[in-house]
Amino acid sequence: MSKISIYVATHKNFMAPKNDGYIPIFLGKTLHPEKEINFLCDNEGDNISYLNKSFCELTAMYWMWKNDNSDIVGLSHYRRYFKANSNKEENFFDTETGKNYRYEGGAAIAAPSDFFEFNNNVDIIAASYVSAQGTIFENFENYHDINDMYLVREAIRRLFPDYVDAFDFFMKYHKLSNCNMFVAKKEVIDKYFEWIFTIMFHLLEMKFYRNYTDYQGRIFGFLSERLFNVWLCKNREHFCVSQRDLEFFEDQQFVEMT
Secondary structure: OOOEEEEEEEOOOOOOOOOOOEEEEEOOHHHOOOOOOOOEEOOOOOOOHHHHHHHOOHHHHHHHHHHOOOOEEEEEEOOEEEEOOOOOOOOEEEOOOOEEEEEOOOOOEOOHHHOHHHHHOOOEEEEOOEEOOOOHHHHHHHHOOHHHHHHHHHHHHHHOHHHHHHHHHHHOOOEEOOOOOEEEEHHHHHHHHHHHHHHHHHHHOOOOOOOOOOOHHHHHHHHHHHHHHHHHHHHOOOOOEEEEOEEEOOOOOEEEOO
16 A cells, blocks of 8 residues: 655644644744744754745655655645545544544545545646636736746756746646645656756745845745646646645634534
8 A cells, every 4th residue: 555645834833634644744943943843843854944934835845855755745734635525524633632623614625545546547636726817927927026937937948948838838827726735656746846946946046035025035935836837737748637626724623523
């Protein structure tokens, strides 16, 4: 049986899914040594935890790339999960209180064993497309400095020229798989990790983000969210890609089961 590890990115303690396949990972621990966290932290092993302020969930991806040897790996967020394929609720057991909880409203999130797609030769499961409300280029321009995207295109032209056409195509597209979420065969997603970090580290040296606000300073997270789609676009002929809807939570909406 394949070993599957789905990491749940977080910046605080939270009630995590009590399933052996879900692994909470605290991001930016090097930047917040004072925080007492009971989870795996991204400053263990080979890591880039110190870059979390601008790299966001990329520090989790780097940790997975360098330190995990599971057959299948995934990334979700403490407020975002892939939906289950049925209406069965995923329950959570709190070891401190000994009580069972469920999500208010009966949200059904996928258990690691629920990803049957890998039995049908699927290599990657990504989040279902959402509308960009315009082109991807226009969407980025509305919220960020569009010059950053020009820098990305130039980096791709220099480092991976065979990806330029996929980049240009996607920038004119109107939908994207967002949130940097996936579940994938490790040997496949490792190829993406190598590609994205080559680009990110190249851009990091340019220091174009030094005077950004805290929000805009998360630019590498914003860029990678788009670039994941570029990589998928380019590699669809090599890998089988499926999509699945996400379940969003504004906050941890747990209620005690009676």
